Amino acid sequence: MFSHNKRLQYTLHVSETNPGLANLMLEQFGGAQGELAAACRYFTQAIGEEDPGRKDMLFDIATEELSHLEIIGTMVAMLNKGAKGRLAEGVDSEADIYRSITGAGNDSHLTQVLYGGGPALVNSAGVPWTAAYIDSIGEPTADLRSNIAAEARAKIVYERLINLTDDPGVKDALGFLMTREIAHQKSFEKALYAISPNFPPGKLPGKPEFASVYFDMSKGNDVKGPWNSGPQWEVLSNPEEQMAVDGGSGEPTVTLAADEQALVVAMAARTASDATSDPLTGADLGMSEATALEALDEQLSRK
Amino acid sequence: MFSHNKRLQYTLHVSETNPGLANLMLEQFGGAQGELAAACRYFTQAIGEEDPGRKDMLFDIATEELSHLEIIGTMVAMLNKGAKGRLAEGVDSEADIYRSITGAGNDSHLTQVLYGGGPALVNSAGVPWTAAYIDSIGEPTADLRSNIAAEARAKIVYERLINLTDDPGVKDALGFLMTREIAHQKSFEKALYAISPNFPPGKLPGKPEFASVYFDMSKGNDVKGPWNSGPQWEVLSNPEEQMAVDGGSGEPTVTLAADEQALVVAMAARTASDATSDPLTGADLGMSEATALEALDEQLSRK
């Protein structure tokens, strides 16, 4: 069960309203790498987790991410606060309001017109948040890797946002949030390696004959590195060696029942191409009239 | 530039048509963890990459994932091949066709009615593939971690699909595809650790005072583990210590210009709640007539 306290986890001091900046901050409120995604990711994993230690950790961090969602949402609300009343009360001239929501450095029109300056669960382009951003699949050796990666991405987006503002209070709070992603990544790393073995993930082993092969499928400017050279790797560069690596023909087959076979043949016959024809086409008809008439004539003469 | 050869990377032998199984295989064709997602992920990273070695690796693997997309798509087509002609040619009785596409073990109606049995870029529930599945952000120390996690997830989904079928040719090809995810994960791991340092990702350091704190925000059944104990961690368990950790009040503030302040006040006044009222409401009106009349009466008597 959740409880809430109206004090924030981190005190937020915004120097002045700035709807354009508010709009950029939405990236971490309703964006792909933002705090709602983080909270939902860990919360759903926590519910499904059997290991009591990981369950505890996932609930701890999910709860913190919800508290971060509150901080970043409050930042959006503060940055929009001055502009919010403008449209609602309609006291400026229309031209002033229009300029204020569409001017340079300010792509906040959706936030203003549709959401009235409130924090909305969209990214900085106005795309609604979707659970398609969440990649949990219910196997801890995969999910913990997903969490590690998610924290790394969120850290970078915060870093970019910090580089964009010189409001000291905003910068300070973003710095706190960025730092917490580092701490969470460390926790998830510890949790991953506390499962042993954790590679390959899951239970089934791979086919040994393909687990250390590197297929060099892109030619030109080839570079050697630890990802394709050294004792762990066998490199196959020749396209011929890369096809049908099982030693077969590379042709797919399926066994059809007799009636299925008959229907496939019937369908193929109905829709067969006459590869030897040179039919008049819509494109021929669509060219200039002279060209089309000439094509018509030629076509008829061939019949 | 891409080239194509109609021989598959792995020879595929399907024992019999099975549209229900085809439908499940769509998970790796047009699903979140599937081969289109993998190919697009690495291809877009390859284009944006500056490091020649990683660029080469990303193109190599993107090209291989496209070749896997072809294998899994061909598998869907083979499994549907017998059923495909049925709707197109309409020779069975209607009841037979209806049963064949809606029967138990077969949730393939969308595939049949909308896509005619062809491989479609949807997952096994029919949800269209979306680029929201792709989490590349253009920073290699984050993107490589995302790739490692993506390969781990794909490996698991293949493992689950292998557990679902006893068609030996399908099982064999899925085993090949699963194994390649293991190999790719190994390459991405090598590429990540060939960048040094790679943690924390990006350029900005965190705030040291918060980088090793663990906020114990979920109470009950607390467990210690390497993710929250040992010399690397300082644990804060008391909710009071978790609020306003900067030492401030936890109250957000923003400095408003005078006219902004006036508008906010006007808007607040216009929409203020009368907290001392006990208004008659739509819910009161909506209850049984007797109850509503009683409420109306009481309301009037208070005026």
Add this chain to the structure above:
Amino acid sequence: MFSHNKRLQYTLHVSETNPGLANLMLEQFGGAQGELAAACRYFTQAIGEEDPGRKDMLFDIATEELSHLEIIGTMVAMLNKGAKGRLAEGVDSEADIYRSITGAGNDSHLTQVLYGGGPALVNSAGVPWTAAYIDSIGEPTADLRSNIAAEARAKIVYERLINLTDDPGVKDALGFLMTREIAHQKSFEKALYAISPNFPPGKLPGKPEFASVYFDMSKGNDVKGPWNSGPQWEVLSNPEEQMAVDGGSGEPTVTLAADEQALVVAMAARTASDATSDPLTGADLGMSEATALEALDEQLSRK
């Protein structure tokens, strides 16, 4: 800031695993009328709200909805718990597992194959949750009405789910969740009517000449009711009266600059239809050869 306790708000006793039922319950976990939608709706409104009383109420209820999300998610996890290990450990025969995830009464294949039996933020059809479900717009007289409606819808979906199961523990917990929607609706009704006036919502008055008109635009089986009859309504039934109700021509106009006008004319000329032609078309070409030749011939003879 949020805190969490691993005890649920309501104790949940599930009689036996039932993945098909789990799948239906997802409707209230990651569906349009579900608990995530509710929590996000009130949480974002709370952050943007200026009135201290409504802010408090919105945070109270948002926090409770998160606690309900935990209950319904836990219900999904419990109902899937028996099935979860099956795919992960792969000990049954493949045919058994296949039947168990695709059999009648069980459309849970997405949940099983993609999410490994964990609770996922999708609805019962597997469609990922989207913030497009949230209709907050940042004006309390509208948002409170949206909240009232949302609670009414959620109440109904719970009622339908209750009608679907005879597991007493599931029924009991769903009854609790359904009841809370009733209580929340009552709170939101009180909050709406504590704002006075609250109709029409917002600040601008309507045009009086159109505010009480009822346009009878659908003919046949017309019915009178309080929504279109009585002293509050003026009914316009004749289509002629319904067009251009401002008394104008009903033709849209725009003043174009001279150069704009010229370009519009140029574009119109380039793409003008020859309305007097009877051109040969792709459809003509596509009919049987005899028909097409005849059409070709006729076409040429007209030139």
Add this chain to the structure above:
Amino acid sequence: MFSHNKRLQYTLHVSETNPGLANLMLEQFGGAQGELAAACRYFTQAIGEEDPGRKDMLFDIATEELSHLEIIGTMVAMLNKGAKGRLAEGVDSEADIYRSITGAGNDSHLTQVLYGGGPALVNSAGVPWTAAYIDSIGEPTADLRSNIAAEARAKIVYERLINLTDDPGVKDALGFLMTREIAHQKSFEKALYAISPNFPPGKLPGKPEFASVYFDMSKGNDVKGPWNSGPQWEVLSNPEEQMAVDGGSGEPTVTLAADEQALVVAMAARTASDATSDPLTGADLGMSEATALEALDEQLSRK
């Protein structure tokens, strides 16, 4: 069956072309609160409705909303008309065209490049309209509340758009459209209260012991109001009282079959955390080489 007349329901006079304003108007054409959403909402309800009076009303209003969709779409087309020929005919210098579609006050590039200046069913941020905006659930006491709320929201968005423009013809037409939302809300209100009782919505009563409880789950700045005080409410403030309100333990349980239990145990064992370890992690490896070597050494010395 529908019929159409090319005269608009309201005559539209646009003073000059303005693609930036056109872009904002899309909010009511293809946006969440726009006219397509309204028309689809009422049309689908009308089809499913059994009550002849409500069916008539829903068809009347759906038909009017389609007529409004035509007005707002025509407004978009008029505002774009001057700009439309520019890209199509390509007569300006490229720099002029580029500036005209990306300049300040004009975020219409998507409308121009992708849609050629035609009205598109997207919102002002370019997000395609989705039926996820429609919240009809097929129960009139819920759907009518949803309709009331939808009209309130649409009224506010029109109010904001009116505040944004000083083109008198645009303002006038928007005023008409806004007013009609007021009239529709009144009709839906009448229709809701013509069903008695309508609260609680649906058929099942709630559990009386929870229907009047208010859970005070957010602490700090608590406020009393009619939504949580007075004779209708029992307030529970203590977190302990809020957990497991059924009087149970708050621990979820499920009865598993023996083979299910065995598989859950096997899966848990395979993925168990060693909570007493302090494993070397990827993050450790990713720090500077010196740090990593030190960690490696320490790790080995502990073995």
Add this chain to the structure above:
Amino acid sequence: MFSHNKRLQYTLHVSETNPGLANLMLEQFGGAQGELAAACRYFTQAIGEEDPGRKDMLFDIATEELSHLEIIGTMVAMLNKGAKGRLAEGVDSEADIYRSITGAGNDSHLTQVLYGGGPALVNSAGVPWTAAYIDSIGEPTADLRSNIAAEARAKIVYERLINLTDDPGVKDALGFLMTREIAHQKSFEKALYAISPNFPPGKLPGKPEFASVYFDMSKGNDVKGPWNSGPQWEVLSNPEEQMAVDGGSGEPTVTLAADEQALVVAMAARTASDATSDPLTGADLGMSEATALEALDEQLSRK
């Protein structure tokens, strides 16, 4: 302006309720090739169209498609009518209701639980309709081709649905709807070829040296046909001839300002791979302890 009459364009007689069939019919109500897509496609084109003849035609057909949407939606409502009351009134045993909405031949649970048996704007898999299905771009020579293709697709989906049912009234109405797609395709074909020239679409001519080249990029089982042979085509088969067909190097270049160049270099340096390293990785750590220790040891010995 639209008007409505409650008589349908085609009389519909449904023999018996059948929710499973209702669910399939949703494909043409809220699916990609369905009637809402058709109506919206032609309606938005009509509004933006300058040619009076095409504008008239587009409004005629858009209005008819809305009337078809009503027919197919009514069909869904009729097929669900018997089942609708079941959940709403809850009189059967729970097991009966559960079976009735999840049984074989019936994937209608979303329709029942979420939409209460009403027609919803989703496809047969429950995916909400999206304006991403609409491909109008505001150029008639492209849009008319899109319309021709759309009618062809809709015709096929109706054909498949007809093959699925033996209810004579359903079959009859579907036959009418299918036939109208044929008529509409013919109209759009006439309208396309009444514009001359209409190929290539738009205004800019292509580069002549590339307009008749066929790049044979897929090898194996190559086939000649009118699409790649005959006097209109020059075929390039050799991959070397297919690269950098402009005669350049095939290497992309961009001119950077000096400060830009410096930043790119700095970023590349910070994230450079050490291609000569063979770093220990997370995958190495994740294998069995013995393997990991060996790798650690080898790693240290190399330092």
Add this chain to the structure above:
Amino acid sequence: MFSHNKRLQYTLHVSETNPGLANLMLEQFGGAQGELAAACRYFTQAIGEEDPGRKDMLFDIATEELSHLEIIGTMVAMLNKGAKGRLAEGVDSEADIYRSITGAGNDSHLTQVLYGGGPALVNSAGVPWTAAYIDSIGEPTADLRSNIAAEARAKIVYERLINLTDDPGVKDALGFLMTREIAHQKSFEKALYAISPNFPPGKLPGKPEFASVYFDMSKGNDVKGPWNSGPQWEVLSNPEEQMAVDGGSGEPTVTLAADEQALVVAMAARTASDATSDPLTGADLGMSEATALEALDEQLSRK
């Protein structure tokens, strides 16, 4: 199987970095009419195709579209290259960076903040690519028409982009890409007409009595053209003739089982409107207090 060569199909020379232009180019990378859509469309059709000639053609063109995706993606990367390092290395003042990503002529904030300047599979508004853009349905006479239309649309979008830039290298490469759409359209036209007959598409004939009827459903400014006049057409203009064209009543019917009928009646009774009431509503309550009291009083007096 695919192979790749790092030389592009067309050499690309970009004159200077321009993130605003890069953003517009995304339309053909991750937009509805872009190269990923094209590649996926033809690739999935190729896999499902039975005719060897069309299969070969579809693989040829799919492979070329992938090579075009690489060109347009590389163009985005080149145009962003100068800006990319800026956020990553953070060396400018914050104000400079903020201006550079939000200034006039530059709506690239999403590309910069979320994707770090890399090419992302979104359109120019930031909407993620979705497979809902792909309209393949597995019947060649429909799919080839869809392909023809798709090539026409892509040609136009390239034409618009060419009109927007004066960078000669960008213009040149766009010209190549545009020309190839023309060539592809020609191939698909040839392939369509090499199937005979191909109209009507599919197998079922239409109902002859409705295949040549034109329903004139939009009145005012009616225009005759080849799409509705001439010997091929019978025009029905009178709305009465357009309703129930089968000669029936236009009223839908369904035969219900007795228990179904009873439930429908029960549900209708429970939710029946009292059409003769004039109930007090929430809107009445929501007006000014005086008005509401008056309404209350009147309401009571009527009881």
